Amino acid sequence: MSENLVINPASCHFILICIHHFNFVTYRSFNFLNQILLQFLVHYFFMGKVEGQGESWHGHVTAVTVAPEFRRQQLAKKLMHLLEDISDKIDKAYFVDLFVRASNTPAIKMYEKLGYVIYRRVLRYYSGEEDGLDMRKALSRDVEKKSIIPLKRPVTPDELEYD
Known part of the structure; x- marks a missing residue:
């Protein structure tokens, strides 16, 4: 099935630009949206955007979901590579x-295989209860890889910068 995945980067770039206007959707809304999409036989869902200023200009993975029966076919990997390519080559991020939730070991391992590193831990990021990990992958514009040098201490959600 994954061999049949055809993604048009031009249309996805448009989606990435449009999604930028929906920054204030809550985690619960994404969970609800994922459930609706899966009920309508959507096999995967991906939402990303480009944001920030200066050396903080970056692509951001807002949500990635693959229906259980379609997992282990590298769909998430292909979607991640698409956002990376658009962020790198078109948006020059x-x-x-x-x-990602600190308890989501399978996702963390997948992201690490894709070249992401843990940049920082965000205490009580998810609903004020569970820690989140901010994972990053440097792109070609960050020649010195400054963007992925891990912070030495955890941060709280109120310390996060939203450019």
């Missing part, structure tokens, strides 16, 4: 980042 410095890095791509994402947040």
